[in-house]
Amino acid sequence: MVVRRPCCLLMCPRNTSTYTTQLGRVAHYAFDAVLISAFLAGVRRSTGLTPSVKSEQFTETPSLKKWIDNYLWVGETVMDQSVAIFGSSGYFERKR
Numbered sequence: 001m002v003v004r005r006p007c008c009l010l011m012c013p014r015n016t017s018t019y020t021t022q023l024g025r026v027a028h029y030a031f032d033a034v035l036i037s038a039f040l041a042g043v044r045r046s047t048g049l050t051p052s053v054k055s056e057q058f059t060e061t062p063s064l065k066k067w068i069d070n071y072l073w074v075g076e077t078v079m080d081q082s083v084a085i086f087g088s089s090g091y092f093e094r095k096r
Contacts, residue, residue: 037075038082044072045079 044050051068086092 033071034074034078037071038078039075040072041075041079044076 040051051072087094
C-alpha cells in the first residue's frame with residue numbers, strides 16, 4: 001500500500017519554481033514601490049513639492065491617508081540612509 005503525503009513547499013521540488021517566481025515578483029514590486037517612494041522624497045527635498053493628502057479628499061477611507069503617510073515615510077527613511085551611506089563613502093563628494 002502506498003501512502004501519499006500532502007505536498008508542501010519544502011518537500012515538493014516541482015512546485016519550487018512557481019513559489020520562487022512568485023516570491024521574486026513580490027520582491028520586485030516591493031523594490032519598485034520603495035524606489036518610487038524614495039524618488040518622491042527626493043522631489044520633496046529638492047523642490048518642496050509633495051503629494052496632497054488632505055483629509056477631505058479621503059473621507060470615505062481614513063486609513064488611506066495613514067497608508068500614504070507611511071509609504072512616504074519609507075521613502076524619507078530610505079533617502080536619509082542613502083545620503084548617510086553616500087556621504088561616508090569615498091566614491092561620492094559633496095559639491096555646493
